[in-house]
Amino acid sequence: MSSNQNILVKLKDAGFKINDKWLVQGVSLQVEKGKIVTLIGPNGSGKSTTAKIALGIYKKIEGAVEKFTNKVGYVPQKISIDWTLPLRVNDFMVLTENLKSEIIDEALSLTGVIHLKDKNLGDLSGGEFQRVLLARAISKKPDLLVLDEPVQGVDFTGEIALYKLIKKISDELNCGILLISHDLHTVMSATDHVVCLNGHVCCSGSPIDVAKNNEYKALFGEQASQILSRYEHKHDHIHTNEGKIKKN
Amino acid sequence: MFGDFFIRALVAGIGVALVTGPLGCFVIWRRLSYFGDTLAHSALLGVTLAFTMEFNIAISVFIISSLIALTLIQLQKRTNLPGDALLGLLAHSSLAVGLVVIGFLTFIRFDIMGLLFGDILAVTVDDLLIIWIGGAIILLILKLIWKPLFASTVNYELAEAEGLNPDRAKAIFTILMAAIIAISIKMVGLLLITGMLIIPAAMARNISTSPQKMVVYSIIGGLLSVILGLFSSLEFNTSSGPSIITAAFLLFIISLFKIKQTIKLKN
Numbered sequence: 001m002s003s004n005q006n007i008l009v010k011l012k013d014a015g016f017k018i019n020d021k022w023l024v025q026g027v028s029l030q031v032e033k034g035k036i037v038t039l040i041g042p043n044g045s046g047k048s049t050t051a052k053i054a055l056g057i058y059k060k061i062e063g064a065v066e067k068f069t070n071k072v073g074y075v076p077q078k079i080s081i082d083w084t085l086p087l088r089v090n091d092f093m094v095l096t097e098n099l100k101s102e103i104i105d106e107a108l109s110l111t112g113v114i115h116l117k118d119k120n121l122g123d124l125s126g127g128e129f130q131r132v133l134l135a136r137a138i139s140k141k142p143d144l145l146v147l148d149e150p151v152q153g154v155d156f157t158g159e160i161a162l163y164k165l166i167k168k169i170s171d172e173l174n175c176g177i178l179l180i181s182h183d184l185h186t187v188m189s190a191t192d193h194v195v196c197l198n199g200h201v202c203c204s205g206s207p208i209d210v211a212k213n214n215e216y217k218a219l220f221g222e223q224a225s226q227i228l229s230r231y232e233h234k235h236d237h238i239h240t241n242e243g244k245i246k247k248n
Numbered sequence: 249m250f251g252d253f254f255i256r257a258l259v260a261g262i263g264v265a266l267v268t269g270p271l272g273c274f275v276i277w278r279r280l281s282y283f284g285d286t287l288a289h290s291a292l293l294g295v296t297l298a299f300t301m302e303f304n305i306a307i308s309v310f311i312i313s314s315l316i317a318l319t320l321i322q323l324q325k326r327t328n329l330p331g332d333a334l335l336g337l338l339a340h341s342s343l344a345v346g347l348v349v350i351g352f353l354t355f356i357r358f359d360i361m362g363l364l365f366g367d368i369l370a371v372t373v374d375d376l377l378i379i380w381i382g383g384a385i386i387l388l389i390l391k392l393i394w395k396p397l398f399a400s401t402v403n404y405e406l407a408e409a410e411g412l413n414p415d416r417a418k419a420i421f422t423i424l425m426a427a428i429i430a431i432s433i434k435m436v437g438l439l440l441i442t443g444m445l446i447i448p449a450a451m452a453r454n455i456s457t458s459p460q461k462m463v464v465y466s467i468i469g470g471l472l473s474v475i476l477g478l479f480s481s482l483e484f485n486t487s488s489g490p491s492i493i494t495a496a497f498l499l500f501i502i503s504l505f506k507i508k509q510t511i512k513l514k515n
Binding site: 052055056057070072073074076079080081082084085086087088090091092095096097120140146 | 276399403406408409410456458460462
């Protein structure tokens, strides 16, 4: 465990219920600078709820949550925007913080949607909107990024590129990332810590440890376990565009 | 300088339009037009209390409207009734209580038409001060809470997650709504205040591509409505409120044609 200064958000036995029904219970986890923590679990297992507890959106919670930063970028799983608002991508980018035009352009370029800058938000496709959401979250250069299924609806090649981008952002900005994803393949290669949820924490640890865990196997099946363990080997090379191998 | 009643009315109307422009945009964005109506209905109670206690009308209306707004928030927390039912309940209850109180005030001569529809003859220099100073304060506060209010209008959870405190912004905005109704009641009358808030903003929505533009067009629309409305009120000897709102409605209709034209151009 690294020193306390690096902790951005910490949950201790956190839980949340609506009308006496627990959405999630007994979650302990912490996100540190430069680390990616991934929440996995089946539908309704409390992943988004856990993220909202960490963000302070849910206030009447059980247990404790401590947030050590206010520079937060959030990509929610679901977002409903009211189209009574005339809102362009550019207006949406400065929604919670005023940013310089170069910084907005840079973030939109990174997620590949710079050409949509002056478009009305309501005219975007699902995948395009998802890229804008991610651009908005990273443009603030936050200490903590909370990404709830950030690449949903994005095309296959885009998905891989965006996960690479997320990893790169984590390294370059040294920000902590709390990531929620269903895509075990792409995510696990970059994750430092995995928390497997099913209404409670069923297991947690490094991707390899989680893959070996019996509860994880019971929840996701043997096949998923093999996916995770495949990432045990360390890459000493990267694959360039033409499929060539480049040594690090 | 403000000796002429018409100049006073014009200055008052311009002051009101400058404030209803931006506030009206939020009323549309946040779908608060019935909330505005409820506050306006409760204003009658405020006015009658002002008469009984010989108190300033604007301040009395502001206090009563704020109380109604706070009551609404409490009722929303404590009952399972839907929001529109609560709004109707409060609007008509406070209107009824206000009318009952008027019934007891037989010793006071009451210009009820002026109250309901606005009366340009009634605007005094004191009213001008209230409108312009009150309006300046409302605009200043709105500018201060703009970021959290706008962000939470777009998406509450994003604003909350990224540390903007949207609940506080919402509470302050509610008070601003009560304040704008209080300062504009003499100009437009309590039946038509919500129209002054939403019609110029609705017109602006038709022709704007960004939130800032919508605010600017809404202000311009409000100013034009006031000027056109007051001149025709003078010309045709009609109440100021209905004349202003009719002018605003005409502008709204014109803005619809603007849209058709741009669509034609695009094709």
